[in-house]
Amino acid sequence: MEAAAGGGCGSGPPLLLSEGEQQCYSELFARCAAAGAAGGGPGSGPPEAARAVPSAATAAAGPVADLFRASQLPAETLHQITELCGAKRVGYFGPTQFYIALKLIAAAQSGLPVRIESIKCELPLPRFLMSKTDAEIRFGNPTELHGTKVQIPYLITEKNTFKRMDDEDKQQETQSPTMSPLASPPSSPPHYQRVPLSHAYGKLRSNTEQMHPAPYEARQPLVQPEGPSSGAPGTKPPRHQASLIRSFSVEREPQDNNSNYPDEPWRITEEQREYYVNQFRSLQPDPSSFISGSVAKNFFTKSKLSIPELSYIWELSDADCDGALTLPEFCAAFHLIVARKNGYPLPEGLPPTLQTEYLQAAFPKPKRECALFDSYSESMPANQQPRDLNRMEKLSVKDMADFPVPTQDVTSDDKQGLKSTADEALAKDVSEDPATSKDSNSLKARPRSRSYSSTSIEEAMKRGEDPPTPPPRPQKTHSRASSLDLNKVFQPNVPATKSGLLPPPPALPPRPCPSQISHLRVNSKRSAQRRPPTQLPNYGDFRLQKQSEQAPEAEIHPQLNRAPSQAAESSPAKKDIPYSQPPSKPIRRKFRPENPATENQDTSTAVGGPASAATVKPHAAVQKQSSKQKKAIQTAIRKNKEANAVLARLNSELQQQLKEVHQERIALENQLEQLRPVTVL
């Protein structure tokens, strides 16, 4: 049923208007025309349509300007639109220009650039924000309006789409026009642009008078609690429309669709409520207690609102004026801050939905839920994420951007997710009151919201999730040297610098010197290791083996070679590994002279009692080496002690310095305190 583009208006491109658009535009035009034009009116009939510049056919500049302002587009956009539609060129707002302008307004409100091309596509109807009083005033004589409307098509000078449109309009007029556009928007998807049309449309239908000259002020009454507005001579349809326009915004909150409160922006949603409660907890663990004034002040100051505004918000929310915020008061204050950050003006009085009693009634069991919150308070923002991501309007969240540490925005996916939760919370705010927020304002305000919510959520997260510093990573010491104790390997190399690496070996029973004979070393070291029982058998076995093979020197070498290698593999000998090969020779030499001595003993002992003799023999041989090892150990000990002493001294000196600095600081603070009463005043 779209009106086909006609031959083209002389002053504008062919215009495709849908049925709804036609109705809307014609009504708007009629209103503007009727409002402005004194003489024209319904009286001028079709013949006058032929006039090139029918004065009656022009929408008066005043009402048109008001209407455009009511669209809440920025002034430059409106200028652009005015230029584009041709009104400037022809000097007046004819129907053509008017319709084009309306379509451009719709385009601009949809976010499309203001160009002629934009209006060629299907667009939602433009939104205009009217005051309630307008609706009441205008709700009157539809017939008059119809009359005007009838006139309109004939006023169009050029053949264009409007003719057909008007015919359709006439047909529609007979129906119940009030209801048709109103019916659709409230159920429309979360695209709140549609809904205000219903409001505006209904008002247009009801009006024949001049448009309210102060569309901006209309925002205020809409934001106000229903109390003052109910004082108006309440004709029900305007109220219905008003409630519709308010309820549309709450599409996302089903509980508010049928609410009687017109102050949707002041209604706290579930997610918001949870978020506020979490924030409350982060400040004050007990949800039934208060947040002191100074704590709340520090917290709210992070919102980067001005102090007077914060002061006023406090004034509104602290109902009992006790300088502390209970949970409902805190939620109210937080909500007001959030709303303010989103660009809503602060109300004159605390809205009923934010009052303590209401909040306590609406969310009756914060205390009981607190246990739950405790458990997943930190994950709450995370929980919100999946829901929010679906419906996130990123723009709306940007309002929160100013909350502390914008740098936090930069980082991780976590924060993106968090932002989305905040987006969600704030998107509701924005969507709740599109009627009161200018598009441009909300668009501008939105970029700020992201970091606010994200950072505040992050704060909550961080407060709860202070990751404990990991325990100090143990250094490369082998706490349990099974077979190879690197400490013993490295210890002689770095005795002083790595005093912390002091291996337990010094505490061990005498350890054979690494320069000892290989197998003896092996054996003794093994015995000296922490697992002497496990070593001893090896020791004994090994020793036995070695001893049994000691006789042939030739075998010694391979044994020694083997021993050192084995020692290298298994023993914790300090110098075994690096010196596995070279020491073998001297060891061999050492070993040889000892061999006969040990051999005899060994053989004898081997025959006798391998275990006991083994322990005795290696002791005898070991003692010489153990003394060397002891010396090494002792030097290491000494060096470590020196290092310890040095560090201890350093520590004490630093402590002393710290104390001095502390005292200085205290002194300075005292001075500051003394000076303060004078300076601050």
Added chain:
Amino acid sequence: MRVRSCDSLVLVVRVLRGRVLVVCAHGADPRHLSCRHPFLQNYPLYIRSAPTENELKFHYMVHTSLDVVDEKISAMGKALVDQRELYLGLLYPTEDYKVYGYVTNSKVKFVMVVDSSNTALRDNEIRSMFRKLHNSYTDVMCNPFYNPGDRIQSRAFDSMVTSMMIQVC
């Protein structure tokens, strides 16, 4: 943290031909500040006047009345400080105006200038007005965003004063 007990609030209410002037001024405890910043004493925290002409005259009047207030306070002596009545009563009458004073325990001074022609105002009414002012002032002080010594910008306070002035005239 030291409490700044040196502040004082001076409120002047001038009732003249059906209109009211209300002035609040801030004063300082001379014990704390006299030697250093005498100008910081007794500066106004809040000034309100219903008819806006000749406001300066009333500001001057208020300022001079502060001396009377101080005198009355000091006249009580230290022993009676705790029992000192907050309401000071008529500070001094001029031919046109009456000046009433009220001091809180934190040395916040309220001064009210009332037109003499307004004979309907009784002493009790003045007292109640001061009491309301005091209550509103404490509410203002409870606001953590309000720093003692700042000018009072609380809307609740404003509305209270407005209602009071309207009521009087």
